Amino acid sequence: MSGGTVHIVGAGLAGLSAAVAMVGRGRKVVVHELARHAGGRCRSYFEPALELTIDNGNHLLLSGNASALAFLEKIGGRHLLDEPQHAEFNFFDLESRERWILRPNDGPVPWWIFAKDRRVPGTRAFDYVRLGSLLNAAPCETVTEKIDPTTTLYKRLMEPVLLAALNCDPKEGSAQLAAAVVRETLGRGGKACRPLFARNGLGPALVDPALSLITEKGGELRFDHSLRAIEWSDARAWALQFADGTIELGRDDQVVIAAPAWVARTLIPELRAPTEYRSIFNAHFAFPSPQSLPKITGVVNATTEWLFAFNNRLSVTVSAADRFNEADREPLARRIWSEVSAIAGIDAELPRWQIVKERRATFAATPAQNALRPRAETRWKNLFLAGDWTATGLPATIEGAIRSGETAAKLALAA
Template structure:
């Protein structure tokens, strides 16, 4: 271990203050934010070292092996409007492995009707906004005629909101919907159907600012903005293998299983980055780690109110994995009402399963279930899947397991906007990245990538390097 004065255990002294030739940036954290920041810096000619404490890259969007299966820790999707994540896929050569559907089409099954299962669809037509969703809304069977008309009026009011208005962040989305005539059924069958999956919060717990951003950008900006994309391969193929290959090609030194224990300003105006057994010198540092880890590593004075990082709440996502001995779902995915089941995805081909079908259930806002025993979840969800998917009745369950992300996202509660810091800190050469920073987006892969590019842009500006190679979506970091 190297101490802050440069003395190693055993008496060896390392000069950590002497600058090395050329600008050097250390990126701490190998999730999407860190990988993106490292690539953007390397593309601009900066020497980059990327440090990740886990044995793989990808952060909370990763894969692991379970027997013969390759399993994602949870289902992750993106939208056509997610220009930053799409840039990332292009940059690592993975766009063809995570395509976007030709046109938004979401099957919605309602199990609460007295007459039994009823299928509706949310899909778009090749018409300008807002007409692209007009026919879908007019025929959506899970709302009454009056509720459908009310949704249209609320959508127009939402479109008129100014996303730059900070007061939106202080209000909750649920009360705004109620003020605009949305019934509890309309909230459940439409607004929360979309909002829970994108915000990881029900309308009453979500910032109006973040909710308005999601709906205005995804549904009311461009006809194809909400078309859904998802990986047809394991996430590890994209976020670890292809990302690492691209980092190597860009000249980034990548070290996994390497946890940063401390940062300090060195005598040359740069930074000493402490890892077990070594201290790295850097001209700048990007902290691309979760907010609580960033809080522990930040030096005194780096933020005016570092305690705000600890006030950013977290929200869990529960993922339920079921392997059947036969096909029980014909569609690539569906969502449901009138049941605890939220979204169901077919992951058979991506997992490498040769016989039967592997389904992944993504359960957001899982605060009340995240710690329940697997046996309890099995007793609850297998009967629900039989209600939802009649073909599963009588099918043999070959495997049932659960993955839990207790801090999957930051909680998008009212007021969270003023807690999220920008990329720059008050410590020269130290920058922040992560989906939890002030990107304007909720905790999504899109937000993570945007934050990484924003931190890289801030670092390049301070280093006197051109930011001309940054992608088109780059905006000056706060």
């Protein structure tokens, strides 16, 4: 190996992305992870309450997520994703019991908005054209300052989509971040909106192959390895203090902090970073999915927001879920199951279930918090940042996390 060692702190997707980008490029890479496993919020594990292996969260990849797909190709996990031939999104209104399918055409010219059977019921083509105002949003503007929240299109499409993408109420959410989501997906046509499903879970597709590649290329993984502090000198990080000892850094060594924002703020002096977070909860039910049920269904007028149909379970995601942080679990599970039963056409008692609450799932994607996101470069010459909370231009998504790791790796390699 030539050059110094790159120490990556954090083995979530941002840290793994940075490591994958640097191994095999003449640099020794060491990944330090506080937990005993990799993947962060995007891991798979065995859940005893369900007697099933599940994903920590229900994350959706789209065919337009260029960085995520390039990462999958590099680690050899692309074949583990199923991809439909065309973009189709099923929706269900629990109040009216109405179903519909949003079907954007493949090309970038959105002729589908003129086809009544392809757009949201009760909407007109002009409603979609008016969404263009979102694309010229100022940094201080929220979503509903750019698009009308009283319209059918907002209530039946934009609100559930942007609530999931931003993980905060679009009324407080950054219009610029919402525009970035629209620009990279619907704005590029249905070909960029095809949903990708990890048939065996996100861990086997995104995490396990990355770990294998890192070790095969000579990288080192250190789990249960807690970074306590960083020592500084001459505008550089010069030592990393771990629970089991201190690593002194050579002149050519570099550090990538790919830990959560609240951890990074304890390690780096005067770091400007988001300070507010929003929760997500996922409800999992050990019940085989009916064959007629789509793999993903958006739900309006319900607690359930997105229903994911896996072979051996049904899973529900609720975003911006702070209001449920203290809710009793079993009544919540029963409420969700009653909604799932109506959506899926199931007549069955509550099966084995588990609710997973992530209280600090993402930073709050408001204009004020978005303005606090730091760039990958820092004032410390040998220290860089990665994470979906850094200034990726996207909300806190898999695509943003992987993109941030790529950016940090490029800067470290260039340095």
